[in-house]
Amino acid sequence: MKRTTVKRPDEVDVRLRLEAKRRRMTISELTREAIETHLARGGSGGCSRPASAAADAEIRLLGDLATGAFATVAVEEDDWLRIAELVARYRDLPLGTVDASIVAAAERLGVATIATLDRRHFDIVRPVHRTAFELLP
16 A cells, blocks of 8 residues: 555644544544545545445345345334433444434344444444344344
8 A cells, every 4th residue: 555645724634633533533544435435436526425335235234124134123112211321321432313222122122133334333332131232244
């Protein structure tokens, strides 16, 4: 891999550092990701979503959900307090309401395995009914 030095305006540097911190990435990782995304779009700078393995996996997951391959459950009234506790406990991730609701429902149902493309959050969260979730894919 060839190393390159890139000079950025101060305001871009600040935004880049904040985004890297938010996503728990290095600035180099974030920069490489941005360049790869730009190149996948043909360098056009357009708004179309780049073709990627993550997008393909998400499309397959949605198809599986549509055919009933995976069970889905609703959030119950008693889950909301646990969701709030999880959002507060993992605020530095940040863990949002949707991910916290998945954890709360899995805890309530005793589910050990979760299908997710968001491994970064679910690798860190510790459910009350086991030491960690098994994550798919």
